[in-house]
Amino acid sequence: MSHIIILDSYVANLIAAGEVVDRPASAIKEMLENSIDAGATSITAEIKNGGTTFMRITDNGSGIESADLPLAIKRHATSKIRTEADLNSIATLGFRGEALAAIASVSKLRIMSKVRENKFGAQLTVDNGDIISVDTIGCPDGTTIICEELFAAVPARRKFLKSDRAETAAAAAVVEKIALSHPEVSIKFITDGTLRFQTAGDGRLYDAIYAVLGRDFAKKLIPVDYTTAGITVSGFVGDPSTSRGNRNLQNFFINGRYVKCRTAAAALENAFDSYIPHERFPSCVLMIKMMPAFVDVNVHPAKLEVKFSDDRAIFDAVFCAVKNALIRDIDRPELKFAATAKTADDVRARNAFVPVYDRLNDTDGDPKPTEKISLEELEGVFSGKAAGTADAPSPAALKSEIKTDEYKTVTISSLDSERLAAPPAGQPLDFLSGGENIVTSASIPHIDYKASEKVSSEPVPQPAAPSEPIKAEESPLATPPFYRILGTAFNCYIFVELSDRVLVVDQHAAHERIIFETMKENMRxxxxxxxxxxxxxxxxxxxxxxxxxxxxxxxxxxxxxxxxxxxxxxxxxxxxxxxxxxxxxxxxxxxx
Ligand SMILES: Nc1ncnc2c1ncn2[C@@H]1O[C@H](COP(=O)(O)OP(=O)(O)O)[C@@H](O)[C@H]1O
Ligand SMILES: [Mg+2]
CATH class of the missing domain: 3.30.1370.100 (MutL, C-terminal domain, regulatory subdomain)
Structure with a gap:
């Protein structure tokens, strides 16, 4: 007896529906994309209870002929492509002909639609995949789709839904992305009777950002506009103050479609390197436009991922676009040096305060190797003597005139005598107890100018270094080793002398760790x-x-x-x- 059967279309649709529509937010995404593909200039999306009980999308687009209505909810039924060749030049958001079929098979659906040229419209009523009726009705031009009781007949799917609040948030995030990606369409979003936002539909991305992401964010935008090798990158990046601890404010749109794009995100983050601290992520609303043939959107049913024929070209385009915008719009610290021969102090100050990128692009014609601090110079710095200079410079001589930008004030006066106090040599570094020695951004000691004079002349005494190796069962942190702070670099790294080693501590990472430990302790x-x-x-x-x-x-x-x-x-x-x-x-x- 044969064991294999072909699933009936109802079950097959249910299986396929799960890939396209897994929660109200994905149904809303598909319906909004259909409205945009239909050329709508105005769309209203309304949901109740996170979309689980009620979703209504109304548009003023092309409408659907009444004879096409029953077809629209069939699988693989689409008006957007015809042949295999069309797959290489997809200019619409939809093309798979799956969304309405998926939504119709797991909800109570009504589609009311009227084509401009027709006198009347039509209404199709579907109950979990079964067509109940097709009626002629009077209605405005365009399409209204009402979807109720999503997953009510599919308990297995329904139990994966989160709270109404979480579903509302997920739906809002989707509508926001679509509103940002199509500023030429006015999009209104209502949740449980409350208007959340409405975009003007005037075609200006800035206005859409203002309406969707709010005034505070819109005030901090840096425009981006760049074209290279057939790829155009336009839109905005948030200034460094808008960076955050996650990528939630990174919005990339490829040919008008919101996508999760790792290549573009990596390029953005690389361009922002040295503008924002590590572990912070820049924000953006960037439109990337290219020939449809160079990007494959047919990677996943939800169409959230894309494949490029040339990843490198996308990376380069986004990187250059963002970097140019940053260089143009953000003032960086500018150091003015005397034209005389460089002293170790000059070199040290230069290495410490000029952004890495600028250093690499320095065009002063000096051979690059001399820009680096030599070992002697480094010693001179810590011993208080510039290499090749007989006298130690006075702290005042270390001051340099610096123009600052609005993000950080940079002065080379940190060696002022009243600020020279560093923790006594040999004092244990206490990372965990919350005691005075915790290294925070506010308490990073400055170079111990006097104490370190000894460095160049005599070996550093090793104060009470544990002569016996630490026992395995003992936590190394229970008896912290002795240390001496040598100084800081780039306002970011702390150099710590520890017995026979020098540790380089990333100040931000250390600070984060302290906060993390504090929070963990609080939780307990x-x-x-x-x-x-x-x-x-x-x-x-x-x-x-x-x-x-x-x-x-x-x-x-x-x-x-x-x-x-x-x-x-x-x-x-x-x-x-x-x-x-x-x-x-x-x-x-x-x-x-
Ligand atoms: N809001 C709408 N306005 C006009 N036509 C629509 C609308 N929604 C759906 N359609 C029609 O129904 C068809 C099926 O939609 P869908 O299942 O989303 O597949 P796809 O968008 O991939 O073609 C579309 O190709 C389109 O012709
Ligand atoms: Mg569609």
């Missing part, structure tokens, strides 16, 4: 120390971040945070934060 305590705010601090959040914050409320509150989400202002009002943190660090952590 039943009553974490919390700083209550007199006035709440507004922390800007993306829709996804607000949803994540709510979803993980219990854990985050156990660390010592409390907040109130302000949906209209797109922020969380931070009411309290762990007492060990400073307010700015706390705001950054709550986003993370």
């Amino acid at each position: 305590s039943s009553d974490p120390p919390s700083q209550i705010m007199l006035l709440p601090i507004p922390v800007p959040l993306t829709t996804e971040e607000a949803a994540a914050l709510e979803a993980n409320k219990a854990e985050i509150m156990s660390i010592g945070f409390s907040w109130k989400i302000d949906t209209a202002a797109r922020c969380a009002d931070m009411l309290s934060y762990p007492a060990q943190l400073e307010s700015e660090a706390a705001a950054a952590q709550i986003v993370k």
Whole structure:
């Protein structure tokens, strides 16, 4: 007896539907894309209960002929492509002919549509894949689709849905992306009777960003416009102050389609290197346009991923576009040096404060090797004597005139005598106890000018270095080793002399680690120390971040945070934060 059967179309549709429509947000995405493909200039999307009970998308697009309505909900039924060749030049957002079939098979669906030239429209009613009726009706030009009771008849799928709030947030994130990708279409989004946003549809990306991502973000944008090798990259990047601890504010659109694009993200992040700290991610709304033949969107049913015929070309285009915009728009520290022969101090200051990128592109004609600090120069720096200079320079001589940008104030006056106090040599470095020696950005000691004079002349005494090796069962941190801080570089790295080694500590990473340990400790305590705010601090959040914050409320509150989400202002009002943190660090952590 044969065991193999061909599944009936209902079951086959159910299986396929799961790939295209797994939650209300993906159904909304597909329906909005259909409206845009139909040439709509105005679309209203309305949902209730996160879209699980009700979704309505109304557009003023081309409409569907009444005879086509039953076909529209069949699998592989599309008006957008005809032949295999068309797959190489897809100019529409949809082309697979699967979405309406998927939505219709797992919900109660009504499609009302009228083509401009026709006097009447038609309404198709479908119940979980079964066509109930097709009626002639009077309705405006365009299409309205109402989708109710999504997954009501498919409990297995329904149980994977999250809370209404989380589904609303996911749907909002999708509508936001579509509104950003098509500023020429006015998009209105209503959730549970409340208008969340409406774009003007005037074709200006800036206006769409303002409407969707809010005024505060829009104020911090740097325009990008660049074309190379048939690829155009335009739009905006957020200035460095808009960087965040995740990639939620990175929006890439390829030929008008929102995609998750690792190549473009890597190029963006590379271009921002040296403008923002490590472990922070830049924000952007970038439109990448290229010949459709060079990008394959037929990689996944959800069409969220694409493949390029030439990844490198995309990387280069995005990198150059962003880098040019940053160089043009952001003032960097500018050092003025006397034209006389370089001293070790000049070299040291130069290496310390000129951004790496600028150093590589330095056009002063000097051979590059002399720009590097030699070992003697380095010694001179720490011993207080410039290499080849007889006298140690006075601290005042180390001051240099520097123009600063708005992001960081750079002065080479950190060797001022009153700031020379470094922790006594040999004092243990306590990373964990929260004691005075915790290395934070505020407490990085400066070069121990006097103490380090000994460095060049005599060997450093090894104060009470443990003569016996540390026993395996002993935590190395229980008896911290002796150390001496030599100094800092690039305002980022701390050089620590530790017995016979020199450790280079990434100051930001160390700071992050301290915060992490503090938070972990707080989670274990039943009553974490919390700083209550007199006035709440507004922390800007993306829709996804607000949803994540709510979803993980219990854990985050156990660390010592409390907040109130302000949906209209797109922020969380931070009411309290762990007492060990400073307010700015706390705001950054709550986003993370
Ligand atoms: N809002 C709409 N306006 C006009 N036509 C629509 C609309 N939504 C769907 N259609 C028609 O229904 C067809 C099937 O839609 P869909 O299942 O999403 O497949 P695809 O978009 O991949 O073609 C489309 O090709 C289009 O002709
Ligand atoms: Mg479609």
